[in-house]
Amino acid sequence: MEAIDQSAVQEKINHFANKDVYIHLETTNGAYASHFDETAYNVGAFIRNAKVNYQHGKIVSTGGSYRVGLKLDIGWVYAEGVSDFEIDEKDRLLLAGHDREGRLMVALEISEEPFTHEAEEHE
Amino acid sequence: MNNKHILVIFPHPDDESFGTSGTISKFRAEGVPVTYLCGTLGEMGRNMGNPVFANRETLYTYRKKELAEAAKELDIDVELLGYRDKTLEFEPLDELAQHLKERILAYGATTIITHYPGYAVHPDHDALGAAVVKAVELIEPGKRPEVWMHAITNNHEDELGEPDFIFDIEPYWERKEAAIRAHLSQVDGMMNLIENHEQTSKQIQRLKREQFYRLTLSS
Numbered sequence: 078m079e080a081i082d083q084s085a086v087q088e089k090i091n092h093f094a095n096k097d098v099y100i101h102l103e104t105t106n107g108a109y110a111s112h113f114d115e116t117a118y119n120v121g122a123f124i125r126n127a128k129v130n131y132q133h134g135k136i137v138s139t140g141g142s143y144r145v146g147l148k149l150d151i152g153w154v155y156a157e158g159v160s161d162f163e164i165d166e167k168d169r170l171l172l173a174g175h176d177r178e179g180r181l182m183v184a185l186e187i188s189e190e191p192f193t194h195e196a197e198e199h200e
Numbered sequence: 201m202n203n204k205h206i207l208v209i210f211p212h213p214d215d216e217s218f219g220t221s222g223t224i225s226k227f228r229a230e231g232v233p234v235t236y237l238c239g240t241l242g243e244m245g246r247n248m249g250n251p252v253f254a255n256r257e258t259l260y261t262y263r264k265k266e267l268a269e270a271a272k273e274l275d276i277d278v279e280l281l282g283y284r285d286k287t288l289e290f291e292p293l294d295e296l297a298q299h300l301k302e303r304i305l306a307y308g309a310t311t312i313i314t315h316y317p318g319y320a321v322h323p324d325h326d327a328l329g330a331a332v333v334k335a336v337e338l339i340e341p342g343k344r345p346e347v348w349m350h351a352i353t354n355n356h357e358d359e360l361g362e363p364d365f366i367f368d369i370e371p372y373w374e375r376k377e378a379a380i381r382a383h384l385s386q387v388d389g390m391m392n393l394i395e396n397h398e399q400t401s402k403q404i405q406r407l408k409r410e411q412f413y414r415l416t417l418s419s
């Protein structure tokens with residue numbers, strides 16, 4: 078991944094608009110947060126292969142990182158804190174934010190094909 | 201005794217290296233075969249390398265290679281169980297236990313090393329440990345392997361008392377370090393710790409002592 082190029086990402090978001098696409102959306106502070114720090118909370122959420130069709134979407138700079146919002150017919154997809162991007166060889170848009178140690182904090186990914194979900198598919 | 205076979209059953213590539221690679225090396229030095237049944241590929245890991253070189257979609261490809269490398273360092277076989285990271289606790293326990301029972305019998309395991317359910321911090325550790333206990337319960341009493349359970353929670357010794365087995369793995373430290381190092385995407389922080397701290401620091405001492413509780417089943 079590399080630092081987000083806002084116009085390249087916006088272009089890709091536009092490309093996926095009004096199509097059936099699959100979303101991976103995730104945020105996490107790890108399973109060990111409260112193990113290493115008793116006052117910390119373990120929080121995290123992910124949804125893999127949510128099938129959506131968004132009307133339009135936008136990437137907004139916050140000076141350092143970015144927010145992304147995708148408007149659905151009856152709702153929204155939202156992520157804050159993404160700073161890195163990649164358009165991979167399967168033409169998927171991968172966005173992520175990492176902490177200083179390179180650990181993933183948030184991810185938003187958009188693909189026209191489902192993301193792998195079973196171990197066998199890895200082979 | 202001949203015909204010994206150790207099965208190590210943990211959910212993630214790297215669990216084997218951090219928690220038990222000294223003990224594994226000890227068994228291998230004695231000529232005992234060891235197989236690692238690895239539950240998932242750690243697809244949902246938070247560490248992407250430092251500096252970052254993996255992403256959510258490519259992480260498993262690195263972790264698979266890293267596991268193969270660690271297994272080579274430790275001279276053990278690996279079987280991937282094919283579950284998905286972070287989801288083991290949501291799989292039906294009976295099905296998981298049945299699957300494990302079949303693998304345990306297929307290998308003719310004499311000792312199993314797994315996590316101590318309820319004392320293993322990560323939900324996948326607890327879930328797979330519980331499934332191993334259940335799997336062994338499903339085996340006829342005379343034919344059950346021993347089960348050694350690895351506890352991780354900070355307070356486990358207060359609640360569980362002294363472990364039944366305590367190994368000083370100093371003689372195998374280099375092996376262990378090499379196995380940990382193989383998990384490049386995951387261990388940057390840990391390697392810094394090993395390189396920058398006094399060899400006597402608390403965490404290093406912890407890594408050099410591997411300990412287990414023996415499972416006792418009533419029937």
Ligand SMILES: [Zn+2]
Nearest residue numbers: 211212215322
């Ligand atoms: Zn683990």
